[in-house]
Amino acid sequence: MADRVILHCDCNSFFASVETVLNPAYKNVPMAVCGSEENRHGIVLAKNELAKKYGITTAETIHSAKRKCPSLVIAAPHYEKYAEFSRRANEIYARYTDMIEPFGIDESWLDVTGSRMLFGDGREIAEKISSDIKRELGITVSIGVSFNKVFAKLGSDYRKPDAITVIGREDVERIVYPLPISDLLFVGKKTAEALRSMGIRTIGELAAVPENVLTLKFGKSGEMLYKYSRGLDDSAVSPATEDAKSVSAAFTFKHDLTAREELRAGIEFLSDEISMRLRAKGVVCRTLQVSVKDGLLRVVQRQRPVDPPSNISRELANLSFDILMGMCRDGDRVRMLSVCATGLVPEDELDTQLSILPEENDAEREKMKKVDQTVDKIRQKYGTKSIIKGAVVDTDIGVYDSPRKKVPK
Secondary structure (H helix, E strand, C coil), X not given: CCCCCEEEEEECCHHHXXXXXXXXXXXXXXXXXXXXXXXXXCEEEEEXXXXXXXXXXXXXXXXXXXXXXXXXEEECCCHHHHHXXXXXXXXXXXXXXXXXXXXXXXXXXXXXXXXXXXXXXXXXXXXXXXXXXXXXXXXXXXXXXXXXXXXXXXXXXXXXXXXXXXXXXXXXXXXXXXXXXXXXXXXXXXXXXXXXXXXXXXXXXHHCCCHHHHHHHHCHHHHHHHHXXXXXXXXXCCCCCEECCEEEEEEEEEEEECCHHHXXXXXXXXXXXXHHHHHHHCEEEEEEEXXXXXXXXXXXXXXXXXXXXXXXXXXXXXXXXXXXXXXXXXXXXXXXXXXXXECCEEXXXXXXXXXXXXXXXXXXXXXXXXXXXXXXXXXXXXXXCCCCCHHHCCCCCCCCCCCCCCCCC
């Protein structure tokens, strides 16, 4: 069977690049996008290439960054613009394939295997996308092209900014194997330290370790390390899917979630996506299903009835979070979350017999419906990510860092 052709597109210095489009004066000065000092303790969210030359890093304080570069220009974030540029970038990707899997606000995987007859080979498609992004958005993108998702991401990280790196099977030993183990997808700080303690410092050294040795040390994650380092990743590019019987959304986070507020943020994001689609279809759901993939790649799934059936964002988020809390113990690591609404019925045909509910509950539901309807109208006019709901604000889970507007809980 012929290899797949997978692209990983990573918009370069995304927040800083968007700010430079909005204010071209930033182009020739070292600049960092920073949250408010009151709310974010002066944290650097992003920096441009000139600021990177001074050694400024994401998540350090403004005070620390200014010590490295006294002339550093501080830009306030405009999250609604980042969401808009992310949407427009994914619309460009959609010209070349419908197999698109976002990985945070500034990155996406694309499976272009079936697009080559129309647009050329992987490099040619990457060149077209790069040109479109630059011309239409005014920012740049680094793209990795490979035969699986893991190596495609390594390719997008290999050369920046504004670069295309192809990693075919013949390139693995030359390009991939010399890279440090910390460059491999999902190898965090603790895993990298454990591998270094075993004398393993590069991906090539990791690929030479027998699978049983890695599984003995790391359990199920050892199998992942073995496969990823050897290019045996066969995971599919997984766009959000829905059919006539269900609506679902899933997200793989940039780091494993453990904190309750991060888990709530993930659930809010997914539930909001689902409820918006349900309302667009004019349906409500009778059942919610939540799936979790943990740090060891185990998948657990639970479901509950939705009573009364609903497409109200807050109701679905609250129920989804209750289901999730019944599946997770303190300290559990959550890598991926999925929420699926099933048992769909047309909203205008449903007899919910709301008269049996207390009047205050009935009034509260009507209030929540009006909030959702208002949000839908704003999103129809300004884009689906122009408003992001409360729990997602000020998180670092790879979805959105914070929006300009938020809907009250």
